[in-house]
Amino acid sequence: MDKQAVRQTLDQLAAFLVVKGEKASRVRAMQHAARSELLATGRSSALDELREQVPPGLAEMLRIPGLGAAKVRQIHELLAIESLAELEAAAGDGRLAALPRFGAKTAENVRRGIAHLRQASTLRLFHHAQDEVDAVRRALAGLEGAGVLRVEIAGAVRRRCEVIGALDLVAVHEGQAAREALVRRLGEAPGVTEIAGREGSVTLRFASGTVVEVLLTTPERFGLDWIRATGSPTHVAALETRARALGVSLSAAFPDEPSLYRALGLAWVPPELREANGELEAAAGAGDRLPRLVEPGDLRGFLHCHSNYSDGTVTIADWAAACRAAGYEWVGITDHSKSAAYAGGLATEDVAQQHDEIDAVNARVSGIRVLKGVEADILADGTLDYGPDVLDRFDFVIGSIHSRFGMSEAEMTRRVLAAMDDPHLAILGHPTGRLLLQREPYAIDLEQVLAKAAARGIAVEVNADPHRLDLDWRMVRRARELGVTLSIGADAHSTSGMTNVAVGLGIARKGWLEPDGVLNTRDADAFLAFARARLVATG
Ligand SMILES: [Zn+2]
Ligand SMILES: [Zn+2]
Numbered sequence: 001m002d003k004q005a006v007r008q009t010l011d012q013l014a015a016f017l018v019v020k021g022e023k024a025s026r027v028r029a030m031q032h033a034a035r036s037e038l039l040a041t042g043r044s045s046a047l048d049e050l051r052e053q054v055p056p057g058l059a060e061m062l063r064i065p066g067l068g069a070a071k072v073r074q075i076h077e078l079l080a081i082e083s084l085a086e087l088e089a090a091a092g093d094g095r096l097a098a099l100p101r102f103g104a105k106t107a108e109n110v111r112r113g114i115a116h117l118r119q120a121s122t123l124r125l126f127h128h129a130q131d132e133v134d135a136v137r138r139a140l141a142g143l144e145g146a147g148v149l150r151v152e153i154a155g156a157v158r159r160r161c162e163v164i165g166a167l168d169l170v171a172v173h174e175g176q177a178a179r180e181a182l183v184r185r186l187g188e189a190p191g192v193t194e195i196a197g198r199e200g201s202v203t204l205r206f207a208s209g210t211v212v213e214v215l216l217t218t219p220e221r222f223g224l225d226w227i228r229a230t231g232s233p234t235h236v237a238a239l240e241t242r243a244r245a246l247g248v249s250l251s252a253a254f255p256d257e258p259s260l261y262r263a264l265g266l267a268w269v270p271p272e273l274r275e276a277n278g279e280l281e282a283a284a285g286a287g288d289r290l291p292r293l294v295e296p297g298d299l300r301g302f303l304h305c306h307s308n309y310s311d312g313t314v315t316i317a318d319w320a321a322a323c324r325a326a327g328y329e330w331v332g333i334t335d336h337s338k339s340a341a342y343a344g345g346l347a348t349e350d351v352a353q354q355h356d357e358i359d360a361v362n363a364r365v366s367g368i369r370v371l372k373g374v375e376a377d378i379l380a381d382g383t384l385d386y387g388p389d390v391l392d393r394f395d396f397v398i399g400s401i402h403s404r405f406g407m408s409e410a411e412m413t414r415r416v417l418a419a420m421d422d423p424h425l426a427i428l429g430h431p432t433g434r435l436l437l438q439r440e441p442y443a444i445d446l447e448q449v450l451a452k453a454a455a456r457g458i459a460v461e462v463n464a465d466p467h468r469l470d471l472d473w474r475m476v477r478r479a480r481e482l483g484v485t486l487s488i489g490a491d492a493h494s495t496s497g498m499t500n501v502a503v504g505l506g507i508a509r510k511g512w513l514e515p516d517g518v519l520n521t522r523d524a525d526a527f528l529a530f531a532r533a534r535l536v537a538t539g
Contacts, residue, residue, distance in 0.1 A: 001038050001039065001042040006035065006038050006039065009034070009038055009044060009047060010031050010034060010035060010038070012047065012062075013030060013031060013034055013044060013046060013047045013050065014027050014031055014069070015062050015068075015069040015072075016047070016050040016051075016053075016054050016059070016062075016069075017030060017050070018069035018070055018073060019054055019058055019062070019069050019072050019073045019076070020050070020053065020054065020073075021073060030046055033046070034046050034047065041406060043405075043406045045403070045404065045405070045406060048403075048405040048406065048439070049402070049403055051435055051438065051439055052402045052403075053311075055076075055082045055493070056435060056438065056465075056467035057081075057082040057083035057084060057086075058072055058076055058082060059438060060083075060084050061075070061084065061087060063117060064110060064113035064114060064116075064117060065113045065116060065117075066109055066113060067109075067110060067113060071102075071106075074099060074100075074101075074102075075087065075090075075096070075099070078099055079095060079096070079099070080313075082494075084114060084117075084128065085128070085131055087110065087114070088110075088111065088114050088208075090107075091107045091108075091110045091111045091114070092111065094107075096110060114208075114209065115207065115208055115209030116209065117209065118132070118208065118209030118210055118211075119209045119211070122165055123163050123164065123165055123437060124163070124164055124437075125162075125163060125164070125436055125437065125466050125467060126157070126160065126161065126162055126163070126164060126466055126469070126503060126506070127466040127499075127503055128164075129156075129157050129164035129167060130153075130157050132167060132208075132210045132212075133153055133155075133157050133167040133168070133169065133210075133212060134153065135210075136167070136169065136204070136206070136210060136212045137151050137152070137153055137169055139189060139190060139191070140169065140171060140186070140189065140214070143185050143186070143189055145181075145185060146173075146181065146182050146185035146186070147173050147174055147178040147181055147182055148171055148172070148173055148182060149172040149173060149174065149219065150171070150172040150222070151169055151170070151171045151172070152169065152170045152172075152226060153168070153169060154168040154169060154170050154215070154226060154229035154230045154231075155167060155168030155213075155229060155230060155231065156168075156231070156232075158230050158271045159230060159231065159232065159271050159272055159274055159275070159510070160271070160272045160506030160507065160509065160510050161510075162436060162469045162472070162473070162507065163436055163437065166211075166213055167210065167211065167212045167213065168212070168213050168214075168215070168229050168230075169212055169213070169214045169215070169229075170214070170215045170217060170222070170225055170226050170229045171214050171215070171216050171217070172217055172218065172219055172222050173216060173217075173218065174218070174219070175218060176218075179216055182216065183195070183197060183202060183216070186202060186204060186214070189204070191206045191207050191208060192204050192205070192206055192207075193205050193206065193207050200215065200216055200217070201213060201214065201215045201216065202214050202216065213229075215228070215229045219255055220253040220254075220255060221253070221254065222254075222255055222256065223254030223255055223256045223257045223258075223259050223260045224250055224254045224260055226257055227239065227257055227260060230271055230274065231274065232274055232275050232276060234275070234276035235269075235274040235275060235276050235279070235280075237276075238276055238280055239260075239264060239280070242264050242266075242280070243263075243264060246264060246265065248263050248264060261283065265284060265285070266280060266283040266284060266287065267283045267286065267287020267288075267290055268283075268287075269283050269290065270290075270293055270509065272293070272506060272509040272510040273290070273291075273293075273509075273510070273512065275510075277477075291512045291513070291514050292514050292515070293508075293509040293512070293513065293514065294505065294508050294509060294513050294514060294515045294517070294518050294521065295505075295515075296501075296502065296505060298515040298518070298521045299328070299488065299501065299505070299518070299520050299521060300328065300329045300330065300520065300521060300522065300523055300524075301328060301329065301330045301331065301332060301371075301519075301520040301521075301522070301523075301524065301527055302323045302326070302328045302330070302331045302332070302490060302498070302501070302520070303331075303332045303334070303373075303427075303487055303488065303489045303490065303519075303520050304332065304334050304373075304375065304398060304429070304461070304463070304487075304489030304490050304491050304492070305319060305331065305332075305333060305334065305490055305491070305492040305493075305497070306333075306334065306335055306336065306375075306491075306492070306493045307319060307333055307335055307354075309335045309346050309350065309354050310335035310336040310340065310344050310345055310346055311336060311344050311493060312335070312492070312493045312494065313493065313494045314493075314494055314495055316333060316354070316357050316358055316361050316370060317361050317364075317365070318495065319331055319333060319370070319495075320361050320365050320368050320370050321365070321368075322495045322498065323368055323498075324365070324367050324368035326498060328368065329368065329369065329523060329524060330368065330369040330370070330371055330523075330524040330527070331368060331369075331370055331371065332371040332373040332395070332396060332527075333358065333370060333371065333372065333373055334373040334374055334375040334398050335354070335374060335375065336374075336375055336377070336402075337374055337375065337376040337377050337384075337385050337386055338385055338386065339377045339379065339385040340375075340377055340385075340402060345377075346374070348386065348390055351390060351393060351394075354372075355372055355393065358370045358372050369524050371395045371396065371524065371527075371528070372393070372394050372395045372396075373394060373395060373396045373397065373398060374386070374391075374394045374397055374398070375398045375399075375400055375429055376391070376397055376398070376399050376400070377399075377400065377401070377402055377403065378399045378400060378401050378415060378416065378419040379403075380403070380404045380407075380415065381415070381418070382414065382415040382416070382417070382418025382419045382421075383418070383419070383422070384397065384399055384419060384422055384424065384425065388422075388424065391422075391424040392424070392535075394424075395528055395531065395532075396426040396427070396527075396528065396531035396532070397424045397425055397426050397427070397531075398426070398427040398428075398429040398461065398489070399419050399422075399425045399427070399428060399429060400428075400429030400430055401415075401416070401430075401433055401442070405433055405439075405442045406442075407442070407443070408443060409443035409444060409445060412442055412443055412444045413444050413445040413448055413449065416428070416431075416444060416449050417448065417449065417452055420449075420452050420453065420456055420458055423534035423535050423537075423538050424535065425458055426458065426459060426530070426531035426532070427458065427459045427460070427461055427487050427489070427519070427531075428449070428453060428458060428459070428460045428461060429461045429463065429489065429491075430461060430463040430465075430468050430470040430489075430491070431444075431446070431449065431460055431461065431470060431471050432444060432446070432470050432471065432472070433470070434468065434470050434472075435467050435468060436466075436467055436468065436469060438467070441470070446475055446478075447478075450475070450478065450479045450482050450484050451482055453479070453482075453484045454479075454482045454483040454484045456534065457485075457530070457533055457534065459484070459485045459486060459487045459519045459530070460479055460484050460485075460486055460487070461486070461487050461488075461489045462476060462486050462487070462488050462489065462504050462507055462508050462511070463489050463491050463504070464488055464489060464490050464491060464500040464501050464503055464504020464505070464507070465490075465491040465497075465500055465504075466500060466503045468491065469503070469504065469507050471486070471511075472507075473507045473508075473510035473511040474511070475511075476507065476508060476510070476511025476512075476513060477511045477512045479511075480511065480512065480513060480517050485517060485518075485519050485530070486508065486511075486513060486517055486518055486519065487518065487519035487520055488501060488504045488505060488508055488518060488519075488520055489504070490504070
């Protein structure tokens with residue numbers, strides 16, 4: 001690691017510590033310790049662990065020019081804001097300006113800073129991209145007098161990619177004359193600061209920093225153009241090759257996507273699968289080799305959430321109410337375990353109290369069943385951090401790695417394989433530890449881990465936190481080939497985190513998952529039977 005990289009890493013370490021409320025003397029001491037570690041190994045275990053503790057949305061706020069860690073801490077404490085979207089809203093509606101030592105000027109700078117971030121970063125996380133492009137879609141669909149018939153999201157957002165470069169929309173209008181009027185109205189749309197047009201497509205730049213490519217099309221060409229704007233480029237190229245081979249002219253009318261796929265002898269391919277990964281072969285003929293992808297309505301259980309017994313903000317009763325309202329049959333509460341001091345993990349002596357509370361909620365509330373889970377730390381030697389007697393008291397156990405990310409691949413693989421020997425382990429949580437655009441996955445031989453998961457009947461998580469989306473969708477498909485059952489884990493720390501599930505579901509679909517491959521499509525009894533199968537077998 002060169003000097004400048006060390007400097008930047010130490011700055012980041014300091015910022016995280018300030019956000020956590022550490023004193024200046026402690027910040028200096030931690031920086032001092034980290035410096036020698038960085039020079040020796042190029043990695044700081046303190047920073048790795050801080051990334052587990054600081055909500056990722058706050059880490060994103062730290063990148064806003066001129067905001068600084070002390071202010072981020074203030075925003076989090078006083079407004080309970082944990083995401084860029086919430087911050088942008090607060091900067092717009094006066095809440096930010098009203099904070100002590102903030103004022104209108106700071107609020108305005110925050111808005112500009114977020115805009116700057118959007119312009120400067122070519123890549124953003126799925127949920128940010130979806131929010132941005134959907135706001136533009138709604139604005140364009142509502143443009144009066146513009147002759148817009150329909151506006152649809154396309155591009156990598158529609159394909160549910162985990163990280164998004166460009167934002168794409170398709171706008172449908174009547175005939176060529178209507179197009180000129182539409183382009184004029186787009187230029188005058190609220191917030192648009194710049195419009196650059198090419199034939200058939202315009203680039204809109206907004207004051208918010210958002211840049212969106214809008215493909216303009218007519219009803220007759222909509223099917224083809226939506227496919228083209230959705231991509232991937234390799235999927236589209238394969239369709240074009242097929243059209244040439246079959247002598248199908250793509251200048252014919254294709255008013256919707258199925259009509260084009262049909263002309264090519266294919267079933268309609270769900271956008272998540274359009275990655276040139278065998279989907280055309282599966283769609284050929286009757287298309288019956290395409291998966292019946294898992295859908296929101298298939299999920300019966302809400303898994304992996306933190307309550308106020310660890311670093312969540314929600315009570316057990318509130319989780320039960322929120323999950324029932326969202327239509328789930330059961331919810332698996334999984335607070336952090338005792339060694340997770342960073343996240344206020346559940347001390348052994350508090351387990352009984354939490355379980356009494358869950359029993360009381362189950363007795364009082366109908367229409368939802370609360371399960372006693374835990375997210376136990378997998379320690380460096382591969383043991384889970386509660387003993388078997390404590391683990392026995394839980395309905396199910398997720399095991400996750402939250403420390404010592406810098407191990408060699410051989411050590412890390414051995415660590416996780418050892419954890420899988422514990423018959424309590426039902427689900428391997430966020431199996432690579434990646435934080436998208438922030439932290440690389442740790443070194444681990446996933447093939448070995450997945451093979452063992454299949455052999456032992458341990459589920460592997462698709463962690464639905466949009467900052468993680470771990471297991472990666474490419475490996476989700478591989479896991480399924482190996483016979484692994486996957487679970488979709490919200491990893492929610494507040495009820496607003498329930499929206500994670502939709503993002504994780506996109507990744508599950510992108511990994512070709514069908515309902516029977518997803519653990520939380522089962523009812524509570526079947527889920528518990530899966531989770532406790534090895535305990536029953538070993539007596
Ligand atoms: Zn975790
Ligand atoms: Zn968690």
